[in-house]
Structures are given as structure tokens and as C-alpha cells.
Amino acid sequence: MFFSQFERVSFLAQLGVFSVAVACTGEPVSSTNKPVEDGEKPVADAGSGGTYSSDEPIFLNGDSSFDPDAVEGDALNFHWSFTRVPTGSNLAVTDGVFQNNDSTNPETSFIADTAGIYIIELVVTDADGMTSNPDSVIVTVGEGALPIASAGPDQNVMEDTLVTLDGSASADPLNRALTYTWSLEEQPANSTLTAVDSPATQVSSFTPDVPGRYLVSLIVHNGVSGSLPDLAIINVESANPLAPIADAGEDIEGSDCSNIQLDGSASSDPNEDILEYLWTVQSVPSTSAANDASISDRSLVNPTFYPDVAGEYVLSLAVFDGTSWSIPDLVTINAVERISNGLPSVSAGANITGDAGNGDCILSGYGYECAACDDISLMIGSDASAVDPDGDAVTYEWYVMSGNATVLEPYSAETTVTLSGATTSGVGSCDTTTYELELVATDCPGAQAADGVSISVTCCGVEVTGQ
Secondary structure (H helix, E strand, O other): OOOOHHHHHHHHHHOOOOOEEEOOOOOEEEEOOOOOOOOOOOEOOOOOOEEEEOOOOEEEEOOOOEOOOOOOOOOOEEEEEEEEOOOOOOHHHOOOOOOOOOEOOOEEEEOOOOOEEEEEEEEEEOOOOOEOOOEEEEEEEEOOOOOEOOOOOOEEEEOOOOEEEEOOOOEOOOOOOOEEEEEEEEOOOOOOOOOOEOOOOOEEEEOOOOOEEEEEEEEEEOOOOEOOOEEEEEEEEOOOOOOOEOOOOOOEEEEOOOOEEOOOOOOEOOOOOOOEEEEEEEEOOOOOOOOHHHEOOOOOOOOEEOOOOOEEEEEEEEEEOOOOEOOOEEEEEEEEOOOOOOOOEEEOOOOEEEEEEEEEEEEEOOEEEEOOOOOEEEEEOOOOEEEOOOOOOOEEEEEEEEOEEEEOOOOOOOEEEEEEOOOOOOEOOEEEEEEEEEEEEEOOOOOEEEEEEEEEEEEEEEEOOOO
16 A cells, blocks of 8 residues: 555554654654653662671661662662571561661661671662662671570578569660570479479479579570570578488597598488588697698588597587578597608708808908808798608798708798808908708608708908098
């Protein structure tokens, strides 16, 4: 079919391809409805990542995204999503994770629920409905401040009373939801309880089955980190409390300078409360230096006692059930002299030298008169030792055998000695004065051994003029 030029233009105009104004000559003079070329995609920029702590919000900013062909008033829509989350995280499948999403606000934030690496993707959409290619940002999250567990205050209750444990004062730095784990850490020896009721709830409870002390711990978890445990002490009193009964055991025959075994295990409590023990020395022989320190541990049920001389010792035992003390029970120890005893061996250490400096010499007639050198102080006994074949503790004492010497602490193996009177024979002469000391070691039964040490002190004479 043949169309004139005018007919062809009119037909195309009817199809909406374009419209024209036709001159009287039939020629088009302008085009006002040319086809529009495709627009350009917007560009997403998810910003920079970084390293964060799990106890702080993680902020993202896509405000560097842009639309190349935007006109005034057009705005981008921002859509954030996770393409990778750490193992154990639920953020990828949880709604409402981002503070702002699918909005024109380029800024958003989220709170991590697990330490690790997160990859977040941003896609922007322009006013014409065109979407960008995705852009990603990587965020590394480390564990931050731990949540804080609070097991509640310590409690004092009567037996057969329900104990309520309240962890509601526990807290998290970001107010994240907490999970709770209650554990029964300690209970009286005769208790059959092994756990508290509802150990995974904020408020738990248990009913103590016997009097005594119970320790309950609470640990809370914020999804990222667990807290340190917090303890609640529950002291349970008997509904019918009776005083405990101390039993220090039968009287004991033993020997001096030996560890005597004590035994308070026959002590008891009518309410089966847990007992605490206290041993005390009441009397000793007149020559004994034994005291409470001679008991290996006064709070043990079966400590040892060390009598230092032969004779009669009286000790007492009192027990405490958490409420009241028992009447003390006495035990008598008759310590006889040990049948055999080995001598200790002792070493006073290596010989020592010292320098007292110079003594002043003054010309007098046809010779010189020289003064003694100044006093000097030296440490002795740093390498001294003593061994007793019976394992007895030994005591030490230093004696000055010759020379003008003073020992600062004579009953200590290592001590200081002050040496006086070192002399010189004349100007230019350096003479040695020797001091002899002896270290005596005595074991518990009184056997002694001794060893000596020599100290050589040099004193040099110098002339002094103008006197």
C-alpha cells in the first residue's frame, strides 16, 4: 500500500510514535514526542567496614550512593541485608535487625548477636524504580564487655523453706536479652540435692533438704558472651537447733619431739549440721614453749601437735554448727622422752675475710703509735645449714670464741656480726686480725652439734702528720 508523505506522518502519530506539525506544504516542521532513551542505574556505596566490639551498635552509612540521572526531589531507597553471618548468629533470618531499612535514610545500625565476620549488602533503588548493583561491606565483631550476673543477696532461712533465687538484677551493656544458668555448687555433705528447680530461668528456686550452707551460682549469656559466675550463699538453720557435741578423742601416749595425731572425727551435731573445728592448747609442762602454733592447723578435724619436751599436755576441741559452739572437750597427751635420737649436723659456712681500712699512725719519739682501725660489720651464716636425722626442727645460736665481736641476732642462722679492734703494727704494714665464731645447732630433744667459722680482718697503718 502506498502512503503519501502526509498520510505516513499522520499514521505514525496515531500510533503514538511521534507527533508533528505539518506546514501547508505537507512537510513536518518539528518533533515533540521523540522516544526516550533508557535511564542509568543508581550506584550503591555501602561505606567502609571495620572492627567493632559486640557491646556497641554497629553503624553503616550509604550516603555516598548516588543516581546519575536524578532530578531535583528524587530520592534513593536503601535496602540492607546480610550475605554472611558467623556460625551461631540468627541475624540473617531475624526481622527488624536494622534500625532503618527500606527507607530513604542512608544511615542504619545493628547489634551483633555473635562474635565473628559479617558481610552486609546494600542495594539502592531510584525514583524510576531502577535498582543498583549490590555493594558489600565487611564488619568484624569481637567480644566486648561481659554481661554481669547477679544471683541476688545471701539468705538465711529455716530448713524446709522454699528458697527463691532472683537473677533479675543481672545486666548487659547493650540491654540484650539474657539467658540464665543456675547451678548448685556446694551443699551439706548429707544433702541429696543435685540441682535447683528451673535452672534456665531468670527466677529459680529450691527447697533445702537438710540444714547447712548451700552455694548457688548464676551465669548469664547475652548471645555473644557469658558472664563470670556470681554466688549466692544460702545458710539454712535447723527448725529444732541443738548444740553440737565435741569429741577430742581418747587420751594419748606419745613421745616428745614427735608429731602427735589428734582426732576430732567423733564430734557430732544432732541436726546433722556441718561442723567447724577449733583446737586449743590449754596447758603444757613448765619447761615447754609449745602453744597454739604447735598445732599444724587448728581448724582441721585431725591435725597434729608437736610437744617439745617430755611431760603432760592438755588440749581442747570445740566445734561450731553454724549457730552455736559446743562445750569444749579435753584430751591429755602424755609425752615421754624419745628413746633414740640422732645428733644434728651443722655447717657454719665458709671462712670470711674483711677489710677494716686504715689505722692512723702518729710519730712518737723514735717510733709510731698506731690506732685500731674502725669497726666493720659483716654478714655471717648466709651459707650455714643444719640437718637432723630424725627430721627435728633445730634452733641456732652463735658464740664468739675469740676476738672483739658482737653478733646482732645470735639465735638466727644468718645474721650480722660487728668486729672491733683490728690493729696494724706500723706505717705501711697491713696486718690481719682473726676472729673465731661458733654456730651451735640444737634439736628438739636437746642434742647439739657445733661448727666454727673464722673471720680475717685486714688493717693497714698510715702516717698522720700535723698532730
